[in-house]
Amino acid sequence: MKLKVLLIVALSLVIFSCNTNETKVFTESDIQVIPKPETLKLKEGHFKFTENTVFYVTDDIQLRASQILIDRFKTAQGWDLKTVKTQPKSNFIQFKTSENIGKEAYKLIVENDVITIESKGYNGLLYAIQTLRQLLPTAIESQTKVADINWVIPNLEITDKPRFQWRGLMLDVSRHFFQKEYIKKTIDRLAYHKMNTLHLHLVDDQGWRIEIKKYPKLTEVGAFRVDQEDKPWNGRYTPELDEKATYGGFYTQEDIKEIVAYAESRGVTVVPEIEMPAHVTSAIASYPEFSCLEKPVPVPSGGLWPITDIYCAGKESTFEFLEDVLVEVMALFPSKYIHVGGDEATKTNWKTCAHCKKRMKDEKLKSVEELQSYFIKRMERFISSKGRVLIGWDEILEGGLAPGATVMSWRGVKGGLEASEQGHDVVMTPGSHCYFDHYQGPMDTEPKAWGGYSPVSKVYQFDPIVDTMSDEQAKHVLGGQANLWSEYVTTESHSEYMIYPRIAALSEALWSPKPSRNWVNFSSRLENLFKRYEHQNINYAKSAYTITSETEVNDSMNTISVALKNEFPVADIRYVLNESSLDEAAIKYTKPIEINSTSTIKASLFKDNKPVGKVFEKTFNYHKAVGKKVIYNIKYHDSYKGKEASNMVNIVRGTKNFHDGQWQAWLVKDMDLTIDLDELTDVSSVSVGTMESQGPSIYFPTQVEVLLSNDGKTFSSVGKIDRPFESNANIILKDFVIGFDTQKAQFIRVKAKNLGKTERGGATWIFIDEIIVQ
Template structure:
């Protein structure tokens, strides 16, 4: 029997647990550090007043005042006089940390306590997320909504000081208005850093008064947007660029001032010594050989046109540029890039070699370190600090530099060991230019898939770090590189809802994070995104199908999944899909040609795209196949990949693809017995940006004995530029023939401009 004291404790625990479980309206992201629920609620009405004394309190109050005006039509008032009830009040407390806040709500109203502007703002944002989601409506709601918030106390503070998003505005330019919208959304998620990648090979995006050609020439490139990013031709330096744009210094001042009101620091990045072809196109003397070049329209690799450290004029230029940049951006940090520099020009440059002798530098890696240490001294002298990508470690890390670790987490681990601050931005899972789900249903992206759960599961502090190393982790940042982001709508699609996972990663104590709990709150948040007009991705609701082929028995087992726990998946076989479809519970077995459709449903409504997959049991399915030319070692699939009924996706790393590059594909299929055949279809992929091209010729030959083959038909097509990623079956028809063996030869594209030979990717050979 339990003793009375233990019985009482257990009763209180279970009571609190039960109450919390019923408080479904508490769906704040990022999850607060501490929430204590009490009974009752407070309801806003047209007479609710905001009591604010200081300017920072008034700015915070204005967030909700504007929301009520836009979503409801109310003109809520602000006063400096304390009100006894029906009010939202602010109290200043020096005892709280800079970004911490306390929010207390009872039936009379709410009180937000903080030590400064950020805390007041975050308190308001939490109060905002406690309101019904209709508060986010960008058009006035016509429904009757009870504007209630639950009675509770929140005590909250961030885990990390750096909670960021990087926007690459160089590869594709985003307008000032979009930057301002992004700042609003960062503040909504309690994120405090916007890193602007203002300079890269393909565009210089910030006005520099002393060097006007940087924007007259460097901000614009020849328009080749109809071609794949990595298949664009080299431009003539004499041809005027028309595609691009830049921010004036007045634009930058407006962006920075707006961000300051929202508790967001804007950190500029001025790349060096590489990723600067836009600067060299403007001023050729910045390079070692003074040769005129054009602003490139697409991908460049390796990056050999870089700044020359052997010329004193290069450092004069950079100091002038940084002086103007620092006058516009009051941030503590200035990002200076320092990544992906191919330094072959330095090795043959007389000025660089002379400098290396003078400074006793052994190699060009040490010359790069000299370059960055000199820039660091200049920036430090102005009272600022530099950040560099993790290549800044090469040749020796500048004394006070902060490292942004992108090539995995190793750079961050090493920098923290050396006593340097680090910001974790590893490609996986924080590069948002990757797909969020099945590439067949998403805009073109870089290779690979990074789901919402992948982001949420990452921890910036590694298990292998010591306590001292962990203290050097400033936080984490999502990066959106824009090679494949031509529009602001696609930018939004890539950022949301994954940014919410970064927000919680950076804010919430690790011990309080839980994917199941977050996924529930994320679904509420996505409803808010919809009302806010954000074109977010619904890939988290996507259904994925994992299929296994039993070749011997010619049957397939299909397992359906969704990343949200306990998702309601419904499916059909050879029938239209709706809410009445069968609910998925166990793997589905198929033995004949079938079209599968599946989707996630919630409360009778379909939540994401419909997964549609055709499983075609053709005559070659499960038969013997011999490879006369071997697939590329990086994309070997398996011995049955081309006749296993399972199809590949636009994610060419999904294991269903086999690839050839220097040799044509040549295979022989043994049907096991003589069959009448009249066509073959070759399942292929084209992604020219990744060097993958449709075949230019397909030849089909047939045989009874496997030795003597006769041509059945040939299909030919010319190479064509294609800027998208595309799946396509090429069908070759011929007069019906009796055959046991079928030889298929498919030739890949060769001599492609700026590429050479291209990959041929094949996932299935369908025989009919």
């Protein structure tokens, strides 16, 4: 019987607490396992873990799987549960091997006196143990000893298997280096979520992270860069060749062996990525002879675009070097797949390089795209000769795909569709759903991220199989993967924040049968998982609780309607206006809030009649210019029009997301506009709302000036603010306020001077969201 039918069944189990007379009733809604099992049948009775519970094991694999739960009980309860080789009569966990079950599948049967786990191999055992962990009280995850816990689970029968074989997470350790201990911690948590692949992005322009004994300069030089961590990623200068490089690190081959062995003990395969032909400036800095120009370059400290310092495809020495590197890599990683990147290669140097032109002539190649195809195909033949499979980003399709290659589709699903149509295996990892460097809540409330918006509810919607795929194409979909690029992720704490709980949503999307997936049901189970995260000291994001607003403006009436929501479909949101206190008397939100005068909305999620989580607070200022005519003396850029004619005086403020539709922008040009107040009006201050985000070249104006006029022709300056350029790595919203003695005026002219050029010579933007007249 299907799980969604079983959820309606009113089965229940009465168990008694060991230290009270209270009764707890279990129903299937209390079984909050993530990812959701394929089938679950609740039965009468229960199994109780005690200090006398034992694990009946017959081999080392069973012993290894048992140890995970033994360790949990030792930490959380202080019990030292035993393993035995002779079957007891009661109060034990036993294992059975079955050849009639899938590789990672398991069957879990809980009865009064015995728990039986049936599987074919280690991963099945492991996942059954992880399910047992989630059936137990959340305190099983405690890092310290707890008391008065009744370690009881209901009798049930679970039959479970993954929908997809590739369930992965990519960690970018190149842009920012993470220590071995954090990698192992992440492996533990992947296994907890029944994920089986860790993809390590070991090489990029900003750092080479793996020891290669034949080429020691790859880590001596390529693993370190000049420390510019105080500057925005895309605003860092190009270091001089002799500048001291201090930021970085790398994994020794012994570190890699330890990581791989640890991952194997948790059922996780580690897939190495050695980028080629681009994203390799760190390698070119170490060995310039493998580039076309053979010119010494520094390891970049931050963003680099376009990527022109790439491997020379014309030199035999390049391929000898890469084959030598891959031989050492493959000796360390037993993974079936070897990732070679293959993305974002700017082939400018190939077009003029004598070696590359000769290669194209000799191989009868018509373009540099075909030269890249030659490059990848040649590496694929080498990797295949070693019994491995080449996998790369979807750019490896350009110019023709190597026969045995697998494609990782990141630029949407197009690459996956094309590759699967050609009969190639694919791993789907589209940026829309799987890029964990995107924001997962409102930018104003979140730590710095790359951009985009991929909340946990959107990740949950992900399906690796595209609706337009044929049945034959769908067979080539290995699964899916999340990618956490680390340009802006500098610490372990931040990394955790970006991964959890989105990895839980992805785990269910890749594991559970599609018909059984339901966001309402998943979100109800997510709260239980949050408690487990807290016990595990995981810095998970609570962004799903964050209240957001959607505002509609009625220009003719000068009124606004504010809708409140968070990601949870059944949420108790309450609000107050202005100075009222957010307490049990707060108004329950049921429909959009109508506002027609200056007001502050404060709102919160409530649980047990108390506010929880971050408080939403937003002020809507009905200032003297609201709804008035704006004359643009210098027009805004067509790419950022905001709400056009009404944008500067529509009450609604912009957020740190400059794509939110509330910003107008000027590229290189200054801002110059005039507001017509319709009649002479007393004014005493003008505020100009701006943003600075130096990464995408958005800078504060270097000067803001306000001028007043009675006739719209003759203007007098009433104030000016000069603000010289300052380097800034953060996104900041700032109001430039110019106050003055109260004067009568009908026309207000506001000027904002553009910086014009960045430190690196690029064009700069100024962004303005509202001009407030008081």
